[in-house]
Amino acid sequence: MKDVAVIYKTVYGSTEKYAAWIAGELQADLYKLEDIDIATLENYRHLVFGAPMFALRRFPRRRIVMLLRDDPEKHLFIFGVALGIIVFHGDARLAFLERLPEDVRPRVRFFTYSGAIDYHRLRPGHRLILHFLYRHLRRIVPSKRDEQTQKFFDSYGIAADFTDLKATASLIEACRQLIKKP
Numbered sequence: 001m002k003d004v005a006v007i008y009k010t011v012y013g014s015t016e017k018y019a020a021w022i023a024g025e026l027q028a029d030l031y032k033l034e035d036i037d038i039a040t041l042e043n044y045r046h047l048v049f050g051a052p053m054f055a056l057r058r059f060p061r062r063r064i065v066m067l068l069r070d071d072p073e074k075h076l077f078i079f080g081v082a083l084g085i086i087v088f089h090g091d092a093r094l095a096f097l098e099r100l101p102e103d104v105r106p107r108v109r110f111f112t113y114s115g116a117i118d119y120h121r122l123r124p125g126h127r128l129i130l131h132f133l134y135r136h137l138r139r140i141v142p143s144k145r146d147e148q149t150q151k152f153f154d155s156y157g158i159a160a161d162f163t164d165l166k167a168t169a170s171l172i173e174a175c176r177q178l179i180k181k182p
């Protein structure tokens with residue numbers, strides 16, 4: 001049995017950057033979600049899954065839950081990538097965890113990382129969604145905007161990269177601790 005598989009979904013590349021970094025640090029196998037047969041994940045002790053927050057619904061929840069149930073030692077680390085504030089997705093982290101059955105939840109940990117955006121490269125539909133998000137957020141008066149909201153405003157319409165690979169340290173450390181266990 002191998003130690004760790006890192007599986008990711010990306011649209012514009014920032015989640016892939018985090019996934020490749022984590023896989024490198026953990027010497028794990030790296031897979032694009034589209035390219036993997038979920039059944040092969042049986043062969044790994046632990047799983048790391050990353051996606052942009054807005055694409056978290058693509059997570060193959062039922063099949064991963066089955067894998068976790070089949071192997072009570074298996075842990076799942078999820079990371080969601082966003083610019084900062086998650087307005088249209090509500091509390092995506094909480095919603096994700098709540099949709100997992102209670103028996104597997106203690107073996108699942110969720111992390112959030114800052115992503116990147118380049119408005120010149122956005123698909124038209126995505127640009128529209130972000131325009132609505134911008135209009136929604138503009139109602140928050142500047143003095144009440146927190147750091148995350150401000151990040152969104154600062155990057156609106158341009159290219160900005162908030163990715164910070166150091167932010168993955170706690171996920172990597174937690175996973176290493178598990179791998180060490182016999």
Ligand SMILES: Cc1cc2nc3c(=O)[nH]c(=O)nc-3n(C[C@H](O)[C@H](O)[C@H](O)COP(=O)(O)O)c2cc1C
Pocket residue numbers: 009010011012013014015016051052053054081082083084085086087088089114115116117125126129130133152
């Ligand atoms: C359709 C769409 C919706 C998004 N919604 C949000 C959002 O609600 N909050 C946020 O902080 N960032 C949002 N973003 C920004 C992305 O989360 C960010 O660009 C992320 O880094 C994309 O990951 P990727 O590069 O792996 O595709 C959105 C981006 C797109 C394209």
